[in-house]
Amino acid sequence: MDHRLFHIEGLIEFQPRIFRDDRGYFMETFSMKWFEPLGLRPDFVQDNQSVSKKGVLRGLHFQKPPHAQAKLVRVTTGKALDIAVDLRKESPTYGQHVACVLDAERQNVFYVPEGFAHGFVALEDDTTFLYKCTDFYAPDTEGGILWNDPSLGIDWGIAEPLVSPKDEVLPTLEGFSSPF
Numbered sequence: 235m236d237h238r239l240f241h242i243e244g245l246i247e248f249q250p251r252i253f254r255d256d257r258g259y260f261m262e263t264f265s266m267k268w269f270e271p272l273g274l275r276p277d278f279v280q281d282n283q284s285v286s287k288k289g290v291l292r293g294l295h296f297q298k299p300p301h302a303q304a305k306l307v308r309v310t311t312g313k314a315l316d317i318a319v320d321l322r323k324e325s326p327t328y329g330q331h332v333a334c335v336l337d338a339e340r341q342n343v344f345y346v347p348e349g350f351a352h353g354f355v356a357l358e359d360d361t362t363f364l365y366k367c368t369d370f371y372a373p374d375t376e377g378g379i380l381w382n383d384p385s386l387g388i389d390w391g392i393a394e395p396l397v398s399p400k401d402e403v404l405p406t407l408e409g410f411s412s413p414f
């Protein structure tokens with residue numbers, strides 16, 4: 235299993251080993267052994283799955299403390315451009331983001347710790363997005379940032395994504411008081 239770090243501390247991309255043979259393939263999709271050498275032990279308590287048509291954009295979302303979530307995300311069909319925006323007030327990279335393409339062929343996995351807003355756009359039809367979370371769904375604590383806030387400077391690579399009404403009215407970063 236290889237991993238890659240980014241200019242924003244805390245984000246990790248994992249590339250699990252895929253064992254192919256005549257039957258197909260086998261792979262580990264999560265192991266605590268990926269995290270322990272990095273000094274981490276995320277306590278995942280919920281798994282989620284969504285399917286999106288090409289051009290669907292979900293985000294940018296987070297849950298506020300005490301129900302903040304770290305997420306371990308991947309796609310099993312299709313492809314997604316995944317975005318994590320650093321909302322940690324004390325972080326030198328506050329407001330900056332990382333883009334990570336998640337690809338069902340590569341089977342790469344992206345770890346987004348607490349303190350980030352997270353979102354993705356489906357680059358193909360039937361993009362099946364799976365993720366583990368370290369806290370339960372707590373709708374009263376949901377928050378978000380507007381996906382096309384110019385101050386974020388995110389290149390989503392798609393002109394007119396399909397966005398939920400809820401996500402269209404999220405606030406921009408200006409004047410936003412981060413809970414992290």
Ligand SMILES: Cc1cn([C@H]2C[C@H](O)[C@@H](COP(=O)(O)OP(=O)(O)O[C@H]3O[C@@H](C)C(=O)[C@@H](O)[C@H]3O)O2)c(=O)[nH]c1=O
Nearest residue numbers: 282284292293294295296305352353354370371372398
């Ligand atoms: C997130 C979530 C939603 N739901 C329900 C509420 C709602 O009726 C329906 C759809 O919810 P949403 O529109 O919030 O789904 P969606 O826009 O896909 O929300 C997700 O977006 C990505 C980017 C994330 O990072 C996730 O944490 C989550 O916020 O599913 C749950 O039951 N449990 C959950 O954990």
